[in-house]
Amino acid sequence: MKNAVAYLIFSIFFLFIESEAYSQCCSAGNPVSGDGQQKSINKNQLRIYWSFKHNYSDQYFFKNKKEDIPFIDNSRFNYSSLQATYGVSKKWNIQTELGYFFDKSQTVEIPEKYVFKGFGIGDLGITTKYQILSLIKPQSELVGSFGVKIPVGKFDQDMDGAMLPISLQPSTGAMKYNIGLYYSRVNLNNKWSFYSFLFAEYSSLIQSDFFYYKYGNYYSLALFGKYKLTNRIYTVLQLRQEFWDKDKRENDEKIESTGSKVTYMAPQILYNFYESWYLLAQADVPLYKYVNGHQLTNKYSFSFGVHKTLNLHKKSSE
Numbered sequence: 115m116k117n118a119v120a121y122l123i124f125s126i127f128f129l130f131i132e133s134e135a136y137s138q139c140c141s142a143g144n145p146v147s148g149d150g151q152q153k154s155i156n157k158n159q160l161r162i163y164w165s166f167k168h169n170y171s172d173q174y175f176f177k178n179k180k181e182d183i184p185f186i187d188n189s190r191f192n193y194s195s196l197q198a199t200y201g202v203s204k205k206w207n208i209q210t211e212l213g214y215f216f217d218k219s220q221t222v223e224i225p226e227k228y229v230f231k232g233f234g235i236g237d238l239g240i241t242t243k244y245q246i247l248s249l250i251k252p253q254s255e256l257v258g259s260f261g262v263k264i265p266v267g268k269f270d271q272d273m274d275g276a277m278l279p280i281s282l283q284p285s286t287g288a289m290k291y292n293i294g295l296y297y298s299r300v301n302l303n304n305k306w307s308f309y310s311f312l313f314a315e316y317s318s319l320i321q322s323d324f325f326y327y328k329y330g331n332y333y334s335l336a337l338f339g340k341y342k343l344t345n346r347i348y349t350v351l352q353l354r355q356e357f358w359d360k361d362k363r364e365n366d367e368k369i370e371s372t373g374s375k376v377t378y379m380a381p382q383i384l385y386n387f388y389e390s391w392y393l394l395a396q397a398d399v400p401l402y403k404y405v406n407g408h409q410l411t412n413k414y415s416f417s418f419g420v421h422k423t424l425n426l427h428k429k430s431s432e
Contacts, residue, residue, distance in 0.1 A: 165419030330359030371407030
């Protein structure tokens with residue numbers, strides 16, 4: 115009963131501040147996953163990638179300045195995903211991904227501390243990739259992609275009978291469509307590799323019993339440098355720029371405290387511990403943040419994972 119009363123207060127306050135403050139750090143649906151190196155695989159190969167990501171935020175921003183809003187103490191999520199990529203042909207790959215939120219929560223003070231939590235399956239991602247260009251000298255590759263995200267997870271999750279806000283729902287509740295372009299190059303000495311990608315995502319309109327909402331378009335540009343320290347250890351440094359357009363509600367009205375521009379630095383380390391098995395760990399550190407209106411923003415996130423590439427059809431040597 116105590117939690118129900120607290121959540122009622124939270125819901126009223128959430129509606130009150132909706133046009134003034136927003137939490138885009140933990141928006142509904144799957145966070146971006148993968149190691150960022152989107153090289154294609156050969157025909158009949160299968161790459162399996164499992165990852166875990168933790169995200170935490172306790173910083174409000176107004177435009178590009180930090181400010182204190184003493185309502186939401188912090189917001190966080192713990193998310194795990196499994197990704198499989200299969201080489202259909204020499205040039206075509208297909209990739210699927212599905213994940214689970216163990217904890218997608220906000221801690222609020224009203225005036226005592228309460229934790230409001232969502233959890234469950236996220237969206238199902240299906241992506242097809244095509245190798246546009248492949249060169250031996252210099253060793254380089256250009257890959258294009260098209261994908262969809264299907265909202266298979268729950269989008270009407272409640273707590274003590276009160277509907278959780280969109281930012282705490284495990285699924286987006288909307289179909290999303292994305293395109294990408296990936297480029298990689300390996301130097302002749304095989305020590306340095308360079309990667310880059312462009313990515314854009316469009317969301318359909320949500321029309322449900324509880325929500326009428328459209329997420330803003332998302333764009334991302336990233337540059338990577340990868341260095342081979344030893345035969346088994348690689349270090350990677352990524353610089354990534356993310357852009358979010360403003361979200362919309364009824365009558366195509368833009369929500370003022372949505373949309374942002376964020377620059378990230380993401381150091382990463384990869385360890386080839388056995389044959390084609392790799393362990394990796396990555397941190398995402400925001401270097402610059404500019405938001406529209408008042409928004410709760412990412413403070414940091416880290417992830418780790420393991421991936422392996424399997425040859426499903428080996429030629430017999432007999």
